[in-house]
Amino acid sequence: MKALFLFFFLFSVSMFSQTCCSGGVPLSNNLGLPNEGKGVFVMGLNYDYNNLNTLNAGTEKLDDNSRQRITNSLLLNFGYSFTDRLSVETLFTWVNQTRIITQFGNENVTETSGIGDAVLLVKYSIPDLLGKRTILNIGAGTKVPFGKSDILSDQGIQLTADLQPGSGAWDGIGWLSASKQMNFRPSATVSATATYRFTGVNDSYLNNAATYEFGNEIQTNLGYSDQFFMLNTLFNPGLIFKYRKAFEDKIDDIGIPNTGGEWVFIRPELGVKLSPQMNIVSRVELPLYSNVVGTQLTPTVRFTIGITIKIKTKKENSLNIIP
Template sequence: MVKRSREPTIFLRLCKLILAIFVVQTLSAQTCCSGGVPLAGNLGLPAGEAGQLQVGISYDLNRLRSLFTGSEALNDGSRIRNTQTILLESSYAINDRWSIDILLPYIRQERVINRGNTATDVTNGLGDAVALLRYQWIQPDFGRRWQWASGAGIKFPNGAADRENEFGFTYNADLQPGSKAWDLILWNRLSHQLASRPSLSIFLTAVHRRRGINDDYLAFNNPVTMVRQAQTYQFGTETQLTLGLSDQLLFFDRLINPGLSLLFRHAEGDRTNGEITPSTGGDFLFLQPSIGLTISASLSWQLAADLPVYTKVTGTQVAPTLRLNTGFLYHLSTKQ
């Protein structure tokens, strides 16, 4: 009886292991960007009366076509990112002070790399949900010019974080619908109505997002030892500050709400296995014009845009060129 050699089998396993490690390292080293699910900037519906339920649905488009090294824009159109998100948000006022918000996104991300040959990667699916509990320190009231509310919330790891390409390799973290990590979110909003023009408000919104760790990142079964191996990945802590003005105007028996604000976003670098991931993190400043329309007593519509004013990234990254957000808000009272 001829005894078969195991060397070809061992050699084949080693080849698979080397290929898996190479692919994992290649995916990990791909240039990151400031795309992804727009959660922090969409939190916090308007304050409602006790027993009031608000439901909003919006569409968010984030186009990233500008390549930066630090604060210098490069003449390179080889990398393009598009993120489209459908956001469903609801808010219920438990009483005059407390309310709870729920945010659920569905996201489609597209990455195009054109270097002679065009390579396109697309992922889609439900993103991570957010629950935010808010407290109204200073309630909106007739004659009261200040409003102040704070909130704390959690982002749940319910979105998929294991989407694969056509070759069966898992996409890197910034192209996944979910993060497979719990996040802590702190939210705060302060607004003031001017005495000279009560319809005009100045507001400041601050959102701080502390990211959790995905300890099952780019997992694969070692073909030699047949043991499951994985890395850890943590998105960088994110802080957003928005300072703006909003007004109310009557136009053909319709209430119109024009607004203009500045959004500053600071993102720390991501971490892979505890070490800073290259080309992640940065500072961004956007100009945000917006317009709202009251359609009926319970339905309103709004359109807003993010226009980049200043960009400074760590390393080399694709940065936002234009972001649009439009949606409807419906509110009703559960009181008799």
Template sequence: MKFASLILFLFLLLGQQVYAQTCCSGGVPLSNNLGLSNEGKGSFQVGINYDYNNLNTLNAGSTRLNDNSRQRITNSILTNIGYAFTDKFSVETLFTWVNQTRTITQFGNENFTETKGIGDAVILLKYTLPNVFKNNTTLNIGLGSKIPLGKSDIVSNQGIQLTADLQPGSGAFDGIGWLSLAKQLNFRPTATLSSSVTYRLTGINNSYLNNTSTYKFGNVLQANISYVDQFLVSKTLINPGLVLKYRKSTVDKIDNAIIPNTGGEWLFARAELTIHLSQNLRFTNKLEVPLYSYVDGTQLTPTTRFTTGFTYKFFKKQPLITNIK
């Protein structure tokens, strides 16, 4: 039965003219949107962001092919909620809603597929270690899980279950590890150099293809290094920044068999601009473009990504003021 399911799955892939799963560089941007700061005991933050991810570049290995007949677009609404129990211990959650479209244009015909709905969520427990190496250096450690809230069994208009990369959810719990290190620069106190690493150990969807197969997305490693500065413009604080992001995904598997055209490595550059509209409200914009990609086989890879949204801090720990007479 397992072997028959694998043959059926590969047949559906060919029948739908899909070059690749694109799950390793498309889908809901979970790892890309974690990392609310700990603002002190009792601080409570809510962030709402819109994320647009356009995949319109077809690669074979590291070679870009002259083929624009395939396009994937993912629109996501992301809600981050963070609460600090103490100055060091906090929790962050991420809830998602996702709309995905796939358009294939060949020989004058267009095949359009769309899915939408609640996506998977993330809960992350974080611990902050200030001045762990030197002054003005902060280390953050996080452990958590991705929770499969989204549907993973949506079918097409023809009654055929859509492939895993088009589903809003993954149908599996994942383990997530997160580590970040930030250093305020001595020669420019308004600037911060930081780096972060996120690793997602993906679980197995045991109910794939109407409970006839198992599906496992590839494990994902993501590493960032960023430089952020602060300026005062017309009495408004702004934080421009530049980020280099490396992402590696292993291959997907169905019934423990490797799925071709999945997995790869990417290097991105991202420009960021945060505007502090008030003491508690900030507006952030991010534009990300690929610098290099190497994919296994032939795959659609990201062309451009844009994220924008607001974060509001409802409460911040007030400093203790002591009058000395």
């Protein structure tokens, strides 16, 4: 009976072209609050819009716009620096996902909303290890399954994993970043980041009928940013190239068709420093290359805008010496 259920599930996944969690909560995309020094508290609030309206078979774009996925996410970061090197970061999420399938003039819309999973990350900064004006950051943490993973459709059927706000599993996260200020232009910075997500298993998938595991994921970014003053305001433009690889999802430890792939994106960014404590950042992410396993919806455009605020929580003691 279980084998029959598994067969029909894999068949339905193949028919509806899963998105390999490209439409889910952008956890890895929004990690990496800066260490602003001992005793500094940092808060970030971001809105993320992700539109998947491109159907690919491998690297080939298909002439088919009958499927669309839209994900709207609110992401709340908190960071605190215990020392100039040791800091901790948390990320809380709320997500709204909409899947639209148009066939024979009929439109089928499935929508879910709710609190998503959270991340806890401990980070350590090492200055000048890779040379002068460099910073190396190492981080490790976990994704906590806060979000629901058992939401039902209007017909009372549990929705598939890619439409749930949460994953129902604990994940391990490894994070690494490095940056260097350029000698020829001290205001310019070259940076690179890498994130690896070791996904856990949801043991109670489909009312305990099966287990589900999203594929492990690798993300790397390479970017260049600069600073300039205009209208008494500091602007921080940047250009990022992003590579993402997702491995296939598994149900009962069996690979699911039409999941997994590789993507390359370009991401122009612009930061505006409104005050020494407040910064606004906006970014647009566009795909340059997509190579999916089987046939899948793949990202068309992503837009993110957010604000970061830092607060000094401890005042430095001053010693006045009177001659």
